[in-house]
Amino acid sequence: MINQLSWKVGGQQGEGIESTGEIFAIALNRLGYYLYGYRHFSSRIKGGHTNNKIRVSTTQVRSISDDLDILVAFDQETIDLNYKELHSKGLILADSKFNPVKPEDAQAPLYAVPFTEIATELGTSLMKNMVAIGATAAVLDLDINVFEEVVREIFGKKGDQVVAKNMDAIKTGFDNMKANLEAGIEPMHLEKADGKKRMFMIGNDAIALGAIAGGCRFMAAYPITPASEIMEYLIKKLPDLGGTVIQTEDEIAAATMAIGANYAGIRALTASAGPGLSLKMEAIGLSGMTETPLVIVDTQRGGPSTGLPTKQEQSDLMAMIYGTHGEIPKIVMAPSTVEEAFYDTADAFNLAEEYQCPVIVLSDLQLSLGKQTVEPLDFSKVEIRRGKLETGELPDLGAKGYFKRYEVTEDGVSPRVIPGMKNGIHHVTGVEHAETGKPSETTANRQAQMDKRMRKLKNIRFNTPVYKNVKHENPDVLFVGFNSTRGAIEEAMGRLEQDGLKVNHAHIRLIHPFPTEEVLPLVQAAKKVVVVENNATGQLANILKMNVGHADKIVNHTKYDGNPFLPHEVYTKCKELF
Amino acid sequence: MATFKDFRNDVKPNWCPGCGDFSVQAAIQRAAANVGLEPENLAVISGIGCSGRISGYINSYGFHGIHGRSLPIAQGVKMANRDLTVIASGGDGDGFAIGMGHTVHAIRRNINITYIVMDNQIYGLTKGQTSPRSAAGFKTKSTPAGSIEQAISPMELALTTGATFVAQSFSTDLKDLTALIEAGIKHEGFSLINVFSPCVTYNKVNTYDWFKENLTKLSDVEGYDPSNRELAMQTLMKHKGLVTGLIYQNTEQKSYQELVHGYSEAPLTQADLSLDQAYFDKLVAEFV
Numbered sequence: 001m002i003n004q005l006s007w008k009v010g011g012q013q014g015e016g017i018e019s020t021g022e023i024f025a026i027a028l029n030r031l032g033y034y035l036y037g038y039r040h041f042s043s044r045i046k047g048g049h050t051n052n053k054i055r056v057s058t059t060q061v062r063s064i065s066d067d068l069d070i071l072v073a074f075d076q077e078t079i080d081l082n083y084k085e086l087h088s089k090g091l092i093l094a095d096s097k098f099n100p101v102k103p104e105d106a107q108a109p110l111y112a113v114p115f116t117e118i119a120t121e122l123g124t125s126l127m128k129n130m131v132a133i134g135a136t137a138a139v140l141d142l143d144i145n146v147f148e149e150v151v152r153e154i155f156g157k158k159g160d161q162v163v164a165k166n167m168d169a170i171k172t173g174f175d176n177m178k179a180n181l182e183a184g185i186e187p188m189h190l191e192k193a194d195g196k197k198r199m200f201m202i203g204n205d206a207i208a209l210g211a212i213a214g215g216c217r218f219m220a221a222y223p224i225t226p227a228s229e230i231m232e233y234l235i236k237k238l239p240d241l242g243g244t245v246i247q248t249e250d251e252i253a254a255a256t257m258a259i260g261a262n263y264a265g266i267r268a269l270t271a272s273a274g275p276g277l278s279l280k281m282e283a284i285g286l287s288g289m290t291e292t293p294l295v296i297v298d299t300q301r302g303g304p305s306t307g308l309p310t311k312q313e314q315s316d317l318m319a320m321i322y323g324t325h326g327e328i329p330k331i332v333m334a335p336s337t338v339e340e341a342f343y344d345t346a347d348a349f350n351l352a353e354e355y356q357c358p359v360i361v362l363s364d365l366q367l368s369l370g371k372q373t374v375e376p377l378d379f380s381k382v383e384i385r386r387g388k389l390e391t392g393e394l395p396d397l398g399a400k401g402y403f404k405r406y407e408v409t410e411d412g413v414s415p416r417v418i419p420g421m422k423n424g425i426h427h428v429t430g431v432e433h434a435e436t437g438k439p440s441e442t443t444a445n446r447q448a449q450m451d452k453r454m455r456k457l458k459n460i461r462f463n464t465p466v467y468k469n470v471k472h473e474n475p476d477v478l479f480v481g482f483n484s485t486r487g488a489i490e491e492a493m494g495r496l497e498q499d500g501l502k503v504n505h506a507h508i509r510l511i512h513p514f515p516t517e518e519v520l521p522l523v524q525a526a527k528k529v530v531v532v533e534n535n536a537t538g539q540l541a542n543i544l545k546m547n548v549g550h551a552d553k554i555v556n557h558t559k560y561d562g563n564p565f566l567p568h569e570v571y572t573k574c575k576e577l578f
Numbered sequence: 579m580a581t582f583k584d585f586r587n588d589v590k591p592n593w594c595p596g597c598g599d600f601s602v603q604a605a606i607q608r609a610a611a612n613v614g615l616e617p618e619n620l621a622v623i624s625g626i627g628c629s630g631r632i633s634g635y636i637n638s639y640g641f642h643g644i645h646g647r648s649l650p651i652a653q654g655v656k657m658a659n660r661d662l663t664v665i666a667s668g669g670d671g672d673g674f675a676i677g678m679g680h681t682v683h684a685i686r687r688n689i690n691i692t693y694i695v696m697d698n699q700i701y702g703l704t705k706g707q708t709s710p711r712s713a714a715g716f717k718t719k720s721t722p723a724g725s726i727e728q729a730i731s732p733m734e735l736a737l738t739t740g741a742t743f744v745a746q747s748f749s750t751d752l753k754d755l756t757a758l759i760e761a762g763i764k765h766e767g768f769s770l771i772n773v774f775s776p777c778v779t780y781n782k783v784n785t786y787d788w789f790k791e792n793l794t795k796l797s798d799v800e801g802y803d804p805s806n807r808e809l810a811m812q813t814l815m816k817h818k819g820l821v822t823g824l825i826y827q828n829t830e831q832k833s834y835q836e837l838v839h840g841y842s843e844a845p846l847t848q849a850d851l852s853l854d855q856a857y858f859d860k861l862v863a864e865f866v
Contacts, residue, residue, distance in 0.1 A: 199865035215851030239840020249683035253650035260654025265847040286644050379858045384851045400588045419621045419639035419662055427634050429642035
């Protein structure tokens with residue numbers, strides 16, 4: 001009996017690899033298993049190697065596994081590129097069509113299964129993916145009926161006959177493999193799951209859902225990998241609520257249109273990835289200077305420039321904190337799980353209105369696109385707080401009077417009115433301005449307004465600025481990370497603890513303003529601080545040094561080859577230190 | 579009911595004496611009063627440059643954004659509150675150089691706002707460089723030997739981009755300009771009004787006198803019909819774009835707001851931000 005399994009299907013992009021993984025995963029998710037999927041894909045539609053690695057477990061997992069149990073290959077390239085991940089008891093199931101060759105040093109046995117041949121006999125070679133799912137089910141000794149519901153949902157529209165044929169393909173694949181198994185391979189029996197129905201979603205789904213729950217009714221965006229799913233989801237749902245999504249002509253229009261909508265009083269979102277964020281920087285400065293709420297999602301991918309558009313990286317951190325010329329108050333949050341992505345995005349709209357500033361919800365490709373099983377989301381935790389937005393009648397301003405939209409206040413936050421409100425007329429400008437918004441360049445005014453703006457975030461209230469797993473008073477190691485590295489760190493921690501090391505973990509959820517008070521004692525208490533991040537220069541480590549010091553104990557663990565951290569990489573790095 | 583005086587505030591414009599923009603400001607104030615607006619129901623969104631300051635000189639909600647981006651900001655405002663009257667404004671550099679991408683897309687998107695360009699064929703606030711509206715051969719600080727690029731023809735461009743309201747005016751024709759702005763505000767869709775607004779400091783070629791000599795009023799063109807796009811294009815080409823009046827209007831094309839699936843008929847600003855638990859549950863169930 002095994003309690004977790006790692007399964008990978010690979011082939012040429014455009015031949016249904018993604019949907020093969022999807023059907024397999026959805027069916028297992030519905031049995032109550034925890035799934036974690038990660039797609040390897042290229043910035044093209046047809047051709048090029050692609051694979052979908054799916055981890056199945058009876059407990060929650062948030063990372064790709066180190067190794068692989070089953071590799072399903074539709075071409076030789078899939079075998080050559082991936083066989084090294086297989087452990088010794090692993091298995092290669094390859095389509096007999098391409099006459100698969102087992103690499104000399106491969107320990108795992110290779111079984112050529114007539115995926116395409118069976119599918120073609122049953123009607124169409126397109127169903128080779130179904131045959132492969134059937135073969136997998138045989139290895140895992142799964143009841144193939146678990147796939148029927150999913151197949152029906154996907155192919156139901158095409159008629160019962162198509163559903164039946166696809167089920168037939170699964171069954172034939174199952175029977176064929178079963179015969180092979182009887183010839184001597186040991187089936188891998190997966191422990192039974194709890195049968196609970198849980199959501200299966202990508203981080204971008206959670207971000208979009210969080211936006212809706214958080215009151216967002218308008219989005220302006222430009223398509224980009226890996227952010228587009230957010231706009232694609234919202235354009236399906238916002239019309240239910242009277243809202244909509246506009247696909248703009250460019251990233252600048254997306255950001256400024258969202259600013260216009262927020263200025264006018266609704267909650268509007270824009271989302272992009274690094275290249276888009278670079279283009280949005282001037283608009284972010286406008287939001288900061290005019291104190292117009294704005295929520296921006298940055299789904300980080302490999303940079304710089306066009307970089308690695310479909311690969312994992314976390315290298316936008318510094319740009320998100322410091323990007324835009326001049327100095328503005330800005331909030332940068334970094335959810336580390338799909339669940340947090342939901343809650344944090346919803347809350348981002350509150351913070352944007354409470355502090356009247358841009359809020360960047362930072363994600364990364366692994367979090368945004370990795371499809372995984374998610375615990376139920378508690379909608380009652382979502383609040384709507386609109387800060388100092390005036391809602392009642394306003395006192396008469398008198399002739400030519402302007403509302404003090406930028407009134408200098410103790411907490412720096414000024415009362416806010418929206419167009420259409422009587423006695424609320426004021427001016428908004430990115431030029432330095434006085435309390436009514438009229439341009440003013442006097443030194444006293446400049447000082448007062450700059451101080452007022454920067455004061456706003458002095459006492460920022462954010463629910464959980466740091467996710468902490470702190471079991472030890474004086475740990476050997478404190479792991480620090482942000483966004484999707486959490487899963488790999490958590491698994492490495494478990495192994496290190498088994499080795500007798502004392503390990504704490506702090507995952508930074510509020511990147512800026514940095515939660516120094518929470519993090520400093522954790523750093524002080526630790527012998528070593530290992531900062532795990534997907535970039536080359538150790539950006540989070542540098543942020544940590546700037547805010548909490550202790551540079552001598554901070555160790556960088558960086559990875560920037562486009563792939564997510566694996567648990568053993570975090571583990572090994574740490575073992576080297578002791 | 580508000581009069582044009584109610585749209586005046588106490589800010590003294592920092593434009594040069596004689597600048598064409600003064601008349602544009604007056605025309606907007608008059609048009610707003612004439613169509614029956616109250617100051618709080620008008621939002622003027624402007625770009626950067628001399629003309630961009632206009633949002634601060636009108637007693638209404640005003641947003642002075644960033645260079646070239648008045649249109650996306652204005653469209654965002656309108657999408658959020660469809661009851662507001664939204665005027666975007668700026669100069670020819672703002673609309674036809676740095677913001678050109680937004681101009682053509684705002685035209686084809688056809689959101690119900692009015693865009694007024696103060697076109698002086700020069701960069702004024704940066705003290706006299708060439709603009710995309712400067713004629714070939716035009717000498718400026720950045721083109722000392724004369725511009726070797728062709729000037730953009732915004733009206734022709736608008737017609738080919740699917741504009742539903744295209745007009746041009748001259749800042750001294752206050753009455754005509756006011757009437758065009760009123761018509762633009764009333765038009766159900768995107769209205770583009772390009773106004774020749776001479777820069778008396780840096781443009782010594784395209785002066786008030788030059789325009790008086792070279793402009794043709796469409797009302798003087800026999801048989802002109804602003805509903806005829808082909809005729810509009812021919813007339814513009816014949817007069818090298820130097821015409822004033824309503825060039826083209828298409829009243830049949832529905833505005834963006836009318837076409838958006840599911841878009842709330844009440845301003846989105848009035849929508850309840852909280853979500854129904856049942857609706858949330860339905861969304862969540864789709865992921866199981």
